[in-house]
Amino acid sequence: MASIIINCDDFGLDKETNKNISTLFQEGSISSCSCLVNFPDFDHAVELAKKFNFSDKIGLHFNITEGSPLSKAILNSARLCDGEVFVKSFRKNKVLNLGSYEVAMNFLSKEDLSMIKEEFHAQVEKFISSFGMLPSHVDSHHGSHHDAMLFVFICSWCSELSINAVRPQFNLKKTNFIIKLVKTTLNIYAKIRLKNQVDFFGDLEDIKNCDLATNASVELMVHALTNKKGEICDLDLSNLKKKILTVMSLDHHLTGYR
Numbered sequence: 001m002a003s004i005i006i007n008c009d010d011f012g013l014d015k016e017t018n019k020n021i022s023t024l025f026q027e028g029s030i031s032s033c034s035c036l037v038n039f040p041d042f043d044h045a046v047e048l049a050k051k052f053n054f055s056d057k058i059g060l061h062f063n064i065t066e067g068s069p070l071s072k073a074i075l076n077s078a079r080l081c082d083g084e085v086f087v088k089s090f091r092k093n094k095v096l097n098l099g100s101y102e103v104a105m106n107f108l109s110k111e112d113l114s115m116i117k118e119e120f121h122a123q124v125e126k127f128i129s130s131f132g133m134l135p136s137h138v139d140s141h142h143g144s145h146h147d148a149m150l151f152v153f154i155c156s157w158c159s160e161l162s163i164n165a166v167r168p169q170f171n172l173k174k175t176n177f178i179i180k181l182v183k184t185t186l187n188i189y190a191k192i193r194l195k196n197q198v199d200f201f202g203d204l205e206d207i208k209n210c211d212l213a214t215n216a217s218v219e220l221m222v223h224a225l226t227n228k229k230g231e232i233c234d235l236d237l238s239n240l241k242k243k244i245l246t247v248m249s250l251d252h253h254l255t256g257y258r
Contacts, residue, residue, distance in 0.1 A: 005218065005256055007167075011033045012044075060138045062139070202220060206220075217255075
């Protein structure tokens, strides 16, 4: 029986998402969520978390791809910002590996890393000042931390702050040898640096055909949209609660990051 963390992204995105995530917690459908701290409806998210007592189940949804930054220096980076807001193009850079396989990699300069680190600390500080505790873990908006180079630095920064988990690289789906090697190496590094790091990461579809060891730990990512039927749904617009029940019927144990 594997230990499953079902984490809902984008808490703080807007009031509808906030309410949906709060409902999922109250129903017991999810065990974790991650929060955007630089969006206008962040304060609404904080209110709901405190009202329904799930502040300790929230991680930081680190964001350098949408909305406005909390730090000032990063505004000077044309690579990361356009005027007063982030640009979404951070992960578009690719490096070709062995002429045929693409690995997401931004070759970040010392200045880039310094500005991203400053923004990371600003977002962590706002999280702490609002919830009164460290994030349970760190992941990222639009998956920017899955960039190979940035992933290593974020794991290091989290370790320095005693944040004990970072969302792993996707590793439930089958892929080619080169990609698997890169992701495995990065995930091993995270396991070495972080005390509560989980073994696997994917979504609700990824886990259905996986033969996991009984002591495996897994984070599954979900989102909390609303479909035309008024149901809370994942990105594919299907009923999220039904999808979660299907996965948990496989005799897994629902747990959290703490």
